[in-house]
Amino acid sequence: MKYTLNVLFVLRKAQSDKRGFAPIYLRISVNGERAELSVNRKIAPKKWDAKLQRAIGRSEAARALNDYLDSLENQVKKNFNKLLDNEEEISSAILRDMQTGKYIKNHTLLSVFEMNNQLVEQEEGSKYSRSTIDQYKTTLSRLKLFLEQQYACKDMALTKLDLTFIRRFEIFLKTEYGIHHNTIMKHLKQVKKVIHFAMEMGYIDRDPFFSHKTAYKNVSRDYLTADELHSIETHTFRIKRLEQVKDVFLFVCYTGLSYSDLKTLTRDNLSKGIDGKTWIVYERKKTDVQARIPLLPMAQALIDKYENDPECSAENKILPVRSNQKLNSYLSEIAEICGISKHITMHLGRHTFATTVTLTNGVPIESVSKMLGHTSLKTTQIYSKVIDNKVSKEMEDLSKVLESNKKKGENGNEKSGNNKIAL
Known part of the structure; x- marks a missing residue:
């Protein structure tokens, strides 16, 4: 934005005192917008040159006043250039407040x-x-x-x-x-x-976005079906990096760990649980909630596989975890090789644990929520909404129970009727 600055000194004759001395005002204009302030000096109107905006004469008093006015004008221009160089907001009011020392910088x-x-x-x-x-x-x-x-x-x-x-x-x-x-x-x-x-920090005294709501929409969480998970698990990759990425991904599918937590996981996070088996115990980075996960045999087998791996041993890591970007890139290759059309990512492995591995197999949602390190059961319920197979099986089981009860009732009525005939 372009700015035009004008600095003037004007005499307020209408405010003259009893001696006839009129006060001098500094007028600052930025793009036509004015702001004025008194310079705390007075002068007789006949000794003031309105055109030059300075005192007339070469007396010591006139020279002192003109030097003072020159310094004020230079200060305004200096402040203007400073704001301009810093690409900060400029206005006549700001320049006026900078002169009086009342200016408080507007934080951006x-x-x-x-x-x-x-x-x-x-x-x-x-x-x-x-x-x-x-x-x-x-x-x-x-x-x-x-x-x-x-x-x-x-x-x-x-x-x-x-x-x-x-x-x-x-x-x-x-x-x-x-x-x-x-x-x-x-x-x-x-x-x-x-x-x-x-x-x-005290830079602003109100929230300009207070009444604006940032609400998330519920979306379906994609996951691998049991068949898709099996196709990856049973495929042996000749390329070492793909085989390692497969193992890291499967570990997430069987533990539900997020990438950020998996990245920092060490053997120090492994401990014996109440059942005497190995558990993963860690604090989720996202929520600071402690998560405790009993290791499934599939996950334990992957840990054992890399127990003596030089790369893992050097960093006390459980698995050779690469950057999230590289893992997701390699997972796209794995999906294509295994004939899976879904966009596979590390986070999809977490969704797979919540749905295909746990909830679908009857693990209570409260237990799944704790293992995932969720702070609210509502977060975990997002996964439970997409388990159509589980719902279908439960309704099928219910149908069988109802049908069985119906037949028992019919048989009971028949026996009751036969007894009456016999009597």
Whole structure:
């Protein structure tokens, strides 16, 4: 945005004192918008040159006054250039407040966002995972593009944020990136978290997005069927990396671990449970909730397989876990080789554990919720909604019971009738 600055000194003759001295005011104009303040100096109107806006004459008093006015004008221009160089908001009111010392810098959205990201990154591994940090960075980069395209600016004062801003950002994410509703909600929640951080720091006294709701939509969680899981499990890959990725994925299918938790898992997380068997005990990074998972024989076999693996032993790891990006890339290859049309990811393995491995086989949803490390049973219930096979089997069993009861009732009536005839 282009700015035009004008600095004038005007004499207020109407406010002259008893001696006839009129006060001098500094008038600052930015793009035609005015702001004035007294310079705390007075002069007789006949000694004032309205055209030059300075005192007339070469007396010591005139020179001192003119030097003072020159310094004020230079200070205004210096402040103007400073704001311009920093690409900060500029207005006549801001320049006036900078002269009087009343100016409080308007903290901007992107500068506070970057400050938040720096603090978040310092807590990587203790409070925040790498994926969460990357999400903050992605939201920041998309905010920058949004401001450039929609507001023609490189940053925006927090005080200027309103519901229109967040709504426009929501539409921008949908049209510019074509992402789904829940992904958009994640970006909006990141922005709201930064706003709350700004409020805690005292940079803003209200939440401009208070009445905006960021609600997620319930979506079907895809998972592997028993047959699809079996096809991967029984396939032997000649390429070592694919065989290792298969093992890591199957381990997730039989434990329900998320990638971020699997990545940090060590042999120290293995312990003997109440049943004398091996359990995985860890705290979920996402929720800080302790999860305790009894190892199924399939999962135990995979741990045993890599017990003496040099790579795992060097890092005290249970399995050779690569980056999530590489694992998901290799899983696409595995899906194609095994003839599976679904988009397989590491997280789909977690869904498979919740549905195909546990809930479908009658494990109570409360137990599954604890093993998954969920903080609410409602989160786990999302998985239970998609188990059509289990529902079908239970209804089939119920039908058999009802049919059996019906036949018993009919037989009982027949015997009762025969007895009456005999009498």
